[in-house]
Amino acid sequence: MKQRKKQVKRGPAPQYTRKEPKGPRIIASAYTASAVRADQYPEGDTVEIAFLGRSNVGKSSLINSLCNHRGLALVSGQPGKTRTINFFSITSKEDISDTEELRYHWFLVDLPGYGFAKTDKGNRDIWSSFIADYILHSDRLMLLCLLIDGRHPELPIDQEAFKWLTESGVPLQIVVTKVDKLKSSERQRNMRRIKELFPTKTAPIAYSSLNHTGRELLLQRINTVIVGEEE
Ligand SMILES: Nc1nc2c(ncn2[C@@H]2O[C@H](COP(=O)(O)OP(=O)(O)O)[C@@H](O)[C@H]2O)c(=O)[nH]1
Numbered sequence: 001m002k003q004r005k006k007q008v009k010r011g012p013a014p015q016y017t018r019k020e021p022k023g024p025r026i027i028a029s030a031y032t033a034s035a036v037r038a039d040q041y042p043e044g045d046t047v048e049i050a051f052l053g054r055s056n057v058g059k060s061s062l063i064n065s066l067c068n069h070r071g072l073a074l075v076s077g078q079p080g081k082t083r084t085i086n087f088f089s090i091t092s093k094e095d096i097s098d099t100e101e102l103r104y105h106w107f108l109v110d111l112p113g114y115g116f117a118k119t120d121k122g123n124r125d126i127w128s129s130f131i132a133d134y135i136l137h138s139d140r141l142m143l144l145c146l147l148i149d150g151r152h153p154e155l156p157i158d159q160e161a162f163k164w165l166t167e168s169g170v171p172l173q174i175v176v177t178k179v180d181k182l183k184s185s186e187r188q189r190n191m192r193r194i195k196e197l198f199p200t201k202t203a204p205i206a207y208s209s210l211n212h213t214g215r216e217l218l219l220q221r222i223n224t225v226i227v228g229e230e231e
């Protein structure tokens with residue numbers, strides 16, 4: 001008996017599009033300049049988002065994770081090596097519909113880590129004066145991300161830095177690093193503690209450069225600032 005061929009109804013062909021993350025994302029990043037004085041800052045009116053934290057807090061790793069660019073900022077076992085302000089030119093994009101996207105150009109500013117230079121004198125500055133100069137005088141600085149190690153919420157040097165920054169009036173975002181190293185209960189406890197010790201307008205963002213936890217949240221926050229949607 002001749003077998004009747006089963007008729008197979010085909011649905012629409014699958015769309016082989018590359019799945020992209022939701023929200024704004026960085027599509028280009030490149031080192032642009034290093035500076036220790038104001039006359040070495042890049043010229044123009046490009047807005048800046050700066051990153052600051054204790055040496056070894058995980059700042060370089062976070063910058064590489066955020067930009068999805070391995071090796072952009074140097075990840076180093078030698079804390080305190082980077083002693084200049086480094087500017088990275090960034091292009092980020094945001095889809096506003098299936099056919100329209102917006103692109104933003106900004107500088108990511110990598111500030112030298114503090115808490116490294118030790119002197120015998122009691123009145124040691126927590127960071128070099130050129131970092132303070134930059135924070136106080138850059139009128140293009142829209143947001144400073146202060147990085148706090150998730151394992152060490154209570155370091156006096158971070159609290160000193162926070163106090164100084166709060167008094168300077170710069171808009172702050174606390175980013176809690178290395179959260180993959182914490183057990184869930186410890187992570188919750190430390191996040192709560194950091195929220196108490198470092199009160200800011202927006203909640204601290206938990207970040208892991210190992211698995212990119214927090215990346216979308218931080219990119220969203222940066223985008224809000226760049227677009228000027230914050231009051
Ligand atoms: N497990 C883990 N390790 C990290 C993370 N971020 C940084 N590290 C490690 O912490 C050390 C210091 O990181 P680095 O990015 O150089 O810190 P920086 O001195 O603040 O720039 C390096 O050994 C990194 O591999 C993270 O999110 N998770």
Ligand SMILES: [Mg+2]
Nearest residue numbers: 059060074076
């Ligand atoms: Mg570094």
